[in-house]
Amino acid sequence: MFLKLLSYPRSLIGVIIFIFLTAASAGSLVIVNILFNNRKIEDHIVEFWTRNSCRLFGVNVVVKGLENRPEGGFLYVFNHTSFFDIFAMNGWLGSFRFGAKIELFKIPVFGAGMRRAGILPIARSRREEVFKVYQAAEARIKAGERFALAPEGTRQEVESLGPFKSGPFVFAINAKAPIVPVIVKGAAAILPKGHYIPNWGVWKRTITLEVLPAVDTTPYTIDQRPLLQEKVRQIMAPYFHGDDF
Structure with missing residues (x-):
């Protein structure tokens, strides 16, 4: 009961710190990209931001199956229920870039940081633009870069697997990139869709990431x-x- 009571001010203070942490991290990404264009430094900034975002709200992350990641470029696909999917994956699954809804790129500083970091802007209501973004990223994935996309297209209300969109699979086939499924468990309870304060009334929660064996896309045509x-x-x-299913 005592920790539950403590969780309320902790979460409120955490939100305030998170805003400053996000702004500082995004600003640092912009500066580092302009001055150095160094992917390793940028990855350290992203990892610092996402890991500390989890720590602020008492979120532990457990990872299974890292040995299933192939060499070179590939595409993570994952079930999406919370922003904490992104924090956990970016903090603990190594270097890769997400696809994010284009509205997030309008946020001052944060949006600029996303663009500089190479995040893919996804305009969900404009299918042709989305495929242009994927087409432009094919060279990056062939060069060894890794990406993560939510095949459901948007966050789900509960921890279940929603209908899949075609875009990530077209991207993977065209890029001849392996698909690596990731099962995310526990993120929905931390910050469900439509909620704004993480872990409200709960001191600690755990997100489990399970990386499954890669699926070869080379035998498939569009x-x-x-x-x-x-x-x-x-x-x-x-x-x-x-x-x-």
């Missing part, structure tokens, strides 16, 4: 995209009880 999409969904769905 016309076979539905087969690949269904294969990945079949791999991920058993981790979510009650999903119809």
